[in-house]
Amino acid sequence: MTALGLVLLSMMGYSQHMQQANLGDGVATARLLSRSDWGARLPKSVEHFQGPAPYVIIHHSYMPAVCYSTPDCMKSMRDMQDFHQLERGWNDIGYSFGIGGDGMIYTGRGFNVIGAHAPKYNDKSVGIVLIGDWRTELPPKQMLDAAKNLIAFGVFKGYIDPAYKLLGHRQVRDTECPGGRLFAEISSWPHFTHINDTEGVSSTTAPVVPHVHPQAAAPQKPHQSPPAAPKV
Amino acid sequence: MPINRINPSTAMRSASLKFYLICLLVICVIGWSAGAPSPQLSRKELEDRYRQKPPVPDERDADAELDSAYDRNTRRP
Numbered sequence: 024m025t026a027l028g029l030v031l032l033s034m035m036g037y038s039q040h041m042q043q044a045n046l047g048d049g050v051a052t053a054r055l056l057s058r059s060d061w062g063a064r065l066p067k068s069v070e071h072f073q074g075p076a077p078y079v080i081i082h083h084s085y086m087p088a089v090c091y092s093t094p095d096c097m098k099s100m101r102d103m104q105d106f107h108q109l110e111r112g113w114n115d116i117g118y119s120f121g122i123g124g125d126g127m128i129y130t131g132r133g134f135n136v137i138g139a140h141a142p143k144y145n146d147k148s149v150g151i152v153l154i155g156d157w158r159t160e161l162p163p164k165q166m167l168d169a170a171k172n173l174i175a176f177g178v179f180k181g182y183i184d185p186a187y188k189l190l191g192h193r194q195v196r197d198t199e200c201p202g203g204r205l206f207a208e209i210s211s212w213p214h215f216t217h218i219n220d221t222e223g224v225s226s227t228t229a230p231v232v233p234h235v236h237p238q239a240a241a242p243q244k245p246h247q248s249p250p251a252a253p254k255v
Numbered sequence: 256m257p258i259n260r261i262n263p264s265t266a267m268r269s270a271s272l273k274f275y276l277i278c279l280l281v282i283c284v285i286g287w288s289a290g291a292p293s294p295q296l297s298r299k300e301l302e303d304r305y306r307q308k309p310p311v312p313d314e315r316d317a318d319a320e321l322d323s324a325y326d327r328n329t330r331r332p
Contacts, residue, residue, distance in 0.1 A: 067308075067310040067311075068310035068311070070314070082320075106319075107319035107320070108305055109298075109301040109302060109304075109305050110301065110323075111319050111320075111322065111323045111324055112305065112308055112311070112323060112324030113311060113314060113317060113324050114310050114311050114314060116319070117318070117319025117320065118319075137314055137315060138314070139314040139317035139318065140317075140318060140319060140320070142315075142316045142317065142318050143315065143316060145314060145315045145316070145317060146315050196318060196321070198321060200320070
């Protein structure tokens, strides 16, 4: 699956400039959606960092809850961006990528862009959020596979260091994120790393701050209808 | 016909009761105002506020889920 994922992602000709991901056949375009695909608001500012990212940091959204259809996942991405921009005041959605329950990869800030998801790691990491609350439930296989494929693609293309370290958000911040069940899962993945004092950051063994935020304000105006779901 | 006289102890109890009621009222008002949710901005107001806000110059220490750029100066160390 990973090899197939690599081929499919490569076929799309992923562009750092967030071009429309309509290259290749219908199967290929179903894997990675561009910002315009999910109706992203323009970022206020974009700042890049050099070189392949040495860290991959996994998050869960907690809210919005898991989505299983592409239109719902597109809305979830917009909701997260609304929360990060409008309510929190940041320049863009904080994550590099989002993974929906539909198995699609949604481009957030993208590769080599300074994120806003993990203090002190934002300029050297790729932040991937698996949309949903993964405290007690394991994400569906298609989500886990999509996350692994995205990481493999990043390594293949040189956006992620081949010797990268995989972390959960709770290892770099006092938070429950990415949820106990998902954290247990990624702990068994290749490159998962336990951070200790020698690396300058202590791991948090007992997070006390739940990763909870209110639902984004209901829109006064209806969003323009999202683009048609890619053919799978 | 006996003259009705004000009993000093009765007057004292009445004054105390009034005092306690006033205190209770004040406590209730304070509690209500503390618990009352601050008025939420409408979506249009949020968008207007965001539009007027300059970009955050450095987001390396940001956590968009847990921190607010609007309160950045009051963030915990």
